[in-house]
Amino acid sequence: MPESFSQSAARQPSEGWAPQTTGRSAGGRPGVQPSAGLTSPEDYAILATVFLTGLASVIALARRRHAEGAAAIAPRDLPALSLATFALADTVVKEKVSTWLRQPFVEEDDDHHPLSPRGRGMQRAVGELLTCTRCAGTWGALVLVGLRTASPVAGRATANVLALAGANDLLQSGFRLLVERANQASVISNDASNGHEGAEADDFSVDPRPTRR
Numbered sequence: 001m002p003e004s005f006s007q008s009a010a011r012q013p014s015e016g017w018a019p020q021t022t023g024r025s026a027g028g029r030p031g032v033q034p035s036a037g038l039t040s041p042e043d044y045a046i047l048a049t050v051f052l053t054g055l056a057s058v059i060a061l062a063r064r065r066h067a068e069g070a071a072a073i074a075p076r077d078l079p080a081l082s083l084a085t086f087a088l089a090d091t092v093v094k095e096k097v098s099t100w101l102r103q104p105f106v107e108e109d110d111d112h113h114p115l116s117p118r119g120r121g122m123q124r125a126v127g128e129l130l131t132c133t134r135c136a137g138t139w140g141a142l143v144l145v146g147l148r149t150a151s152p153v154a155g156r157a158t159a160n161v162l163a164l165a166g167a168n169d170l171l172q173s174g175f176r177l178l179v180e181r182a183n184q185a186s187v188i189s190n191d192a193s194n195g196h197e198g199a200e201a202d203d204f205s206v207d208p209r210p211t212r213r
Contacts, residue, residue, distance in 0.1 A: 043125040051139065058146045065149060073148055077156070084144055084159040087166030089137035093130060102130050 066072060073081070092098050099112045105127035107115045117127025129135045144162075148155030 038120040039125050039128070040121070043122050046122065047125055047129065051142065054142055054146070058142065058149060061146070062149050070152070073145070077148075077159070080159050080163040081141070081144055081148070083166045084162035085137050085141045087162040087169075088140040088144065089133045090166075092136045092140070093133045102127075105130055 062072070092101065094114065096112045099108065102108065102114055105118060105123055107118045109115055114131055117124045117131060119127065129139070144155065144159055147158060
């Protein structure tokens with residue numbers, strides 16, 4: 001992936017919709033554009049209807065596959081699916097590689113980092129979905145479970161690839177955090193050591209002026 005999850009997480013919150021920052025205020029900081037009046041309950045009802053329709057389709061498919069003798073998703077597969085869902089949502093919402101998917105619905109900066117939903121109505125509602133890792137994760141879970149149900153081999157392979165990618169990035173982020181903390185501790189230790197040596201030098205300094213008697 002072009003960026004690590006930790007780097008992309010630093011740019012915006014990991015949950016909820018991203019702050020809708022468009023334009024610049026007088027002080028040069030991003031301005032905040034309220035979303036009131038730009039969407040309606042009907043817009044979200046349409047999204048919910050699409051999601052529930054997809055969920056009902058996956059349930060119907062699972063019932064049919066079970067009647068045919070196919071095994072259900074085993075509990076041991078859930079950790080991989082969970083990590084795959086996290087990786088998929090983070091990629092869709094934050095990574096540059098998904099710019100083509102977000103572009104019609106999300107305002108981005110010159111470096112293709114998502115800023116805020118664009119437009120109004122359904123366009124903005126979808127943009128809010130694509131700037132929310134928790135929301136995208138819910139839809140991603142539906143896609144992964146649907147694929148796993150329809151084609152266990154393809155679904156398991158897809159989940160494993162995404163899960164390994166997510167685990168690798170989490171390990172890299174954890175290692176980088178440990179290195180940063182070790183470097184900080186080293187700097188603090190060196191500063192303390194230098195300060196102690198300076199204090200000792202002051203204590204043993206000799207006044208070059210002759211002593212009057």
